[in-house]
Amino acid sequence: MKSVRRDILIGLVCLALAIALPIAMPGRYVITQSTLFFIWAIVVVQWNLVLGISGIFSLAQMALFATGAYATAMLGFYWKVPMLAAIPTAGVITVAVGMLIGLACLRLRGPYVALLTLAIAQVMYVLIVNDTDCFTTVGGCMPLFGGVRGIGQFGDIGLRALFPSKWYVAHYYVGLALLAVAVTISIVVIRGPLGLAFRALRDNPGYAMSRGISRFKYQLWIFAVSAFFTGIAGGFYAIHFRVVGPTVFSFSTLLFLIAMIVIGGLGSIWGPLLGAAVLMLADEGMRELSDYRNIGLGLLLAVFVIAWPNGLNGLNGWLQRSRASRD
Amino acid sequence: MDVLIQIVASGLTLGAMYAVATIGLSLVYGSLNMLNMAHGAILTLGGYICYAAIVHAGLHPALALLAAALVCALVGLLIYFSAALPLLRAENFETNIFIATIGIGSVIENLMLKGFGPYPIPQPLAVGGQVVIGNVHVPLQNVFILGVAIVLMVAVAILLQRTSTGRAIRATSMNREAAQLMGVRVGRVYAQVLALSGALAAVSGIMISSIATLTPVMGGDPMLKAFIVCVVAGLGNVYGAVIAAIALGLLEAATQYVLGVRWSFATLLLLVILVLIWRPYGLFGKQQVVRL
Numbered sequence: 001m002k003s004v005r006r007d008i009l010i011g012l013v014c015l016a017l018a019i020a021l022p023i024a025m026p027g028r029y030v031i032t033q034s035t036l037f038f039i040w041a042i043v044v045v046q047w048n049l050v051l052g053i054s055g056i057f058s059l060a061q062m063a064l065f066a067t068g069a070y071a072t073a074m075l076g077f078y079w080k081v082p083m084l085a086a087i088p089t090a091g092v093i094t095v096a097v098g099m100l101i102g103l104a105c106l107r108l109r110g111p112y113v114a115l116l117t118l119a120i121a122q123v124m125y126v127l128i129v130n131d132t133d134c135f136t137t138v139g140g141c142m143p144l145f146g147g148v149r150g151i152g153q154f155g156d157i158g159l160r161a162l163f164p165s166k167w168y169v170a171h172y173y174v175g176l177a178l179l180a181v182a183v184t185i186s187i188v189v190i191r192g193p194l195g196l197a198f199r200a201l202r203d204n205p206g207y208a209m210s211r212g213i214s215r216f217k218y219q220l221w222i223f224a225v226s227a228f229f230t231g232i233a234g235g236f237y238a239i240h241f242r243v244v245g246p247t248v249f250s251f252s253t254l255l256f257l258i259a260m261i262v263i264g265g266l267g268s269i270w271g272p273l274l275g276a277a278v279l280m281l282a283d284e285g286m287r288e289l290s291d292y293r294n295i296g297l298g299l300l301l302a303v304f305v306i307a308w309p310n311g312l313n314g315l316n317g318w319l320q321r322s323r324a325s326r327d
Numbered sequence: 328m329d330v331l332i333q334i335v336a337s338g339l340t341l342g343a344m345y346a347v348a349t350i351g352l353s354l355v356y357g358s359l360n361m362l363n364m365a366h367g368a369i370l371t372l373g374g375y376i377c378y379a380a381i382v383h384a385g386l387h388p389a390l391a392l393l394a395a396a397l398v399c400a401l402v403g404l405l406i407y408f409s410a411a412l413p414l415l416r417a418e419n420f421e422t423n424i425f426i427a428t429i430g431i432g433s434v435i436e437n438l439m440l441k442g443f444g445p446y447p448i449p450q451p452l453a454v455g456g457q458v459v460i461g462n463v464h465v466p467l468q469n470v471f472i473l474g475v476a477i478v479l480m481v482a483v484a485i486l487l488q489r490t491s492t493g494r495a496i497r498a499t500s501m502n503r504e505a506a507q508l509m510g511v512r513v514g515r516v517y518a519q520v521l522a523l524s525g526a527l528a529a530v531s532g533i534m535i536s537s538i539a540t541l542t543p544v545m546g547g548d549p550m551l552k553a554f555i556v557c558v559v560a561g562l563g564n565v566y567g568a569v570i571a572a573i574a575l576g577l578l579e580a581a582t583q584y585v586l587g588v589r590w591s592f593a594t595l596l597l598l599v600i601l602v603l604i605w606r607p608y609g610l611f612g613k614q615q616v617v618r619l
Binding site for chain 1: 434
């Protein structure tokens with residue numbers, strides 16, 4: 001029970017600090033960057049469930065994020081669905097896509113899964129970017145998925161109209177609330193029976209399966225659970241930036257997010273969040289040297305995997321152990 | 328008939344380029360169980376070194392090709408000593424080396440972006456002229472690429488089948504522990520394989536850039552295709568990879584002609600997804616029975 005209590009404590013402290021942030025630092029730049037941090041943190045926390053907890057080496061998370069974002073935008077653009085309904089619908093669509101990908105990966109292992117999921121993401125990207133046929137001519141020629149330019153003008157959740165000058169603060173709190181729910185879900189999954197099953201399948205699949213844990217059932221579960229909030233995050237991203245384009249598939253975003261997980265600590269509860277925070281800050285620091293950003297990211301990623309495979313979170317455990325041995 | 332010749336000519340060229348890019352990846356996976364995500368960046372580096380050696384250092388094209396292969400072999404060695412060697416001692420090698428090489432690839436790619444700029448540069452190592460088959464004009468460059476690729480593949484086959492180094496490589500990829508017990512220095516095999524793979528990547532990078540142009544990000548696409556070839560053939564199966572590479576090259580040329588360029592990559596990827604679901608261990612791969 002102790003670890004759950006610790007998780008709740010850490011969570012509440014972080015939540016309180018995050019709630020207080022817009023009051024302490026009301027600058028627009030800080031608030032919008034923090035909102036972006038919330039979006040990436042949601043994706044990373046959900047990705048960690050697949051990658052770290054169940055040990056399935058899926059790189060499809062950005063494709064799922066894009067699915068959520070595109071589904072939201074297209075529901076709004078083509079069917080004029082109000083955004084408050086479109087985002088949850090996009091979440092459900094993402095779950096369906098996630099489960100399909102999970103099904104396709106079911107018989108594969110290790111690096112084959114990584115390659116297949118990377119290939120799926122690449123197919124989506126190529127098909128969207130190379131599509132130049134006009135699907136609709138409302139407001140100029142637009143392909144079905146928006147092509148290179150992406151989709152815009154699909155509506156809003158209304159916070160911009162409600163708080164004309166402070167809408168970004170409102171978005172900040174929406175992002176924070178979504179992140180809080182996503183983290184809670186991930187804690188419930190990791191600490192609960194589901195997480196136990198996932199870890200058993202990851203650590204010793206043969207033994208786990210002979211004890212009656214169905215790999216089929218749990219692999220679909222994990223893809224479904226992690227897809228839902230990733231899709232919601234994608235929808236929120238669409239609304240926040242008012243446009244969805246193929247840049248969400250870019251390799252540097254994938255690199256950025258996977259670096260967050262690895263640097264924070266693969267498979268831990270708070271590691272990915274910590275990694276997301278550290279990398280967002282480091283990214284701000286490297287903004288001056290924008291040319292070197294990806295070099296720095298790549299180096300960090302390689303160095304952490306090689307020297308500290310457990311990430312910053314592992315560093316914390318190491319500190320605790322060394323303190324315990326001193327006492 | 329002319330269309331068929333056209334498709335076969337460009338398909339064979341594509342297939343030859345993919346095959347050279349794939350042999351390296353496949354060798355590395357076969358012996359180390361390592362998916363080298365930096366392969367695309369090394370391939371691009373080869374193209375740029377060749378360009379720099381010809382244009383800036385004024386070397387003879389043959390020497391420039393050699394220089395590029397050497398530099399990329401060194402990069403392969405560097406990856407072995409800095410990443411693969413320390414990671415082999417820890418757990419989860421397959422996952423960790425995948426992530427680490429993503430990082431290394433990004434570093435190499437962005438260093439090239441910094442050094443050579445983002446604009447496309449033509450590859451100076453090119454052969455002019457063309458041969459006429461029927462009514463089809465086939466550029467001499469394509470014939471040249473096919474020739475170099477065949478020479479390289481024969482050389483690699485001789486290396487693998489006829490030399491003691493090759494025997495050690497094959498033994499390691501069949502069964503690492505058994506090879507080690509028989510006195511094969513596995514560490515040296517790993518280093519050799521990574522260096523060889525780097526050199527082959529350099530040559531394929533030069534070939535690809537001589538048909539298209541040199542850009543810092545040009546490696547990503549052939550790398551993904553090389554991975555597709557590897558996966559379709561079964562990871563680590565070198566001879567299967569050559570067959571699959573040529574088949575996929577022909578298929579790509581055919582889809583480009585029939586459906587348009589837009590669909591060629593998507594068709595390839597769809598194919599790999601289907602193959603993986605149907606035969607998860609690849610077309611030529613052996614089904615591995617895991618004993619618990």
